[in-house]
Amino acid sequence: LSTDEPAAAWLAGLAREAARPAGQAFAAANIALCKYWGKRDEALNLPVTSSLSVSLGELGTRTVVTVGEHADAIRLNGEDVPPEAGFARRASRFLDLVRPAAGIGYRVDTRNALPTGAGLASSASGFAALALALDHLYGWELDARRLSILARLGSGSASRSIEAGFVEWHAGTRPDGLDSFAEALPEQWPELRIGLLTVSAQQKAVSSREAMQRTRLTSALYPAWPAKAQADLELLRRAIRARDFELLGRTAESNALAMHATSLAAQPPVLYWLPQTIVHMHDVWGLREQGTPVHFTIDAGANLKLLFLARDAGVVAARFPGVRVVAPFA
């Protein structure tokens, strides 16, 4: 999608003169119910499979972008990020896509309204908010599809944070990625709750980028993943249409377990779980055995996200005192 890609003509043709002094935007974090796990193109963040997420309401990233001095200046949660830090370099590479000319810098002030260390992919809401803020700054008024493609170039899962609610990221098949974007599903589910359970606030030892790449290239179980993801995606769509919570929860949990399973078989193995992860998993299964329909999903980290319905919020809070509950549609 850089200017030397003919298919990205729309991006090359976009205005590079600011329409207003500052662009501002908010993007919600999202939790994948069917995971994005494995890229078919590393540079363009093109996924092997489609994925499906639910957004996290007010938990997300708020970003303000202005045209600044010669170099980019990135502030994260009120602190300057050194330009050599991974986060700043990734942001600058993304800004290169829209930079009018070398030597022009941006000031980016970004704040994550996310519980620290809850394993919420801040890069998803972060790059989505930055794409939206740039659209606002330059007055492009891109449609959701193009915003999703632009955000995807910063971080794959950011494609799913342009819109709210249930969002499906279509893997697409084009080598240039112009059919690889996310779309919101029409369904709402006001009773749905997400419970964030923090097991560890530590930085993970293996980045999800590295883990999915290692898994795709070395795990003997990865060849079975694409069909699993495709089947789960269809089950999740059906569960959302029918408001079948048991099907939604069971499918999301199985999808997460299968994702982690594929990386256990990577060489060397990747295991994100800590002892407390296992404790919580057994706790969730115990609650289900006692009749409370609660399920979990786990991203590339040790923390669980619980899925349950509003009516069971009391039981869940009693069993998991530290849980932070989000109502994606309330």
Added chain:
Amino acid sequence: LSTDEPAAAWLAGLAREAARPAGQAFAAANIALCKYWGKRDEALNLPVTSSLSVSLGELGTRTVVTVGEHADAIRLNGEDVPPEAGFARRASRFLDLVRPAAGIGYRVDTRNALPTGAGLASSASGFAALALALDHLYGWELDARRLSILARLGSGSASRSIEAGFVEWHAGTRPDGLDSFAEALPEQWPELRIGLLTVSAQQKAVSSREAMQRTRLTSALYPAWPAKAQADLELLRRAIRARDFELLGRTAESNALAMHATSLAAQPPVLYWLPQTIVHMHDVWGLREQGTPVHFTIDAGANLKLLFLARDAGVVAARFPGVRVVAPFA
């Protein structure tokens, strides 16, 4: 292999008159380095893939069998087992294969010299010892191949406990299973050590028989297992021939992780690990990072079996104070 199976003519033709008052035998337990995970035939215990194990020296089962009263009487570790218990029913079904006529019972006195709750498949050494004790009782003098087939009918992994050292169980392809038997490899490896780490002595919630069946039938990742097992088997054979410990350990660990991974994706999921399992796994990886070549394998349970070399026994014992060390070839 019952008398109505034409291919089991050799079994039907065996003497049914005792050659001595009592048959006695010992069989060592075995630890699979490439797991037996999934049956292509439930009744005959025919596996989907070949597997490879190492035996545990003096840790195993000692069994005495005599012809007794009208019904079978089973003693396990000095205690009478009620005939309706699962263990007794399984033993009696196995004894049916060689029973001269209905109404004739056996007395079986079987003792496991295995650390309680170490997750050592006592059914492997148990059915191997029973097959050997029956051979002794009747004076059949069956060869190792036939003994392995007979033991397999009691428990699949028992086929690998007829012989000692490294043993490969050939999956075979015949529907009657007469080419599905285990053979000892010629190689010895005196420096090899197995460390038994007990995390839980509790009976597991899901039997390995049930778990492998559920996984084979419902896990989206199981289709990738047979090729993984085949590849690991070849790597293990090569590691044993070359005495390449790093290759042996890495392959055995990856094989175990992949086995557990396939059942995580079963419906409902099967997770044998307890929090302490994860602690030990991270401990093993920590030791490796510090330069000690130690690997683990885990069977259908929560307990780890460490693989290391004699020279590292001190480091391993210091890191895992409860470890019980076995020298399979010493």
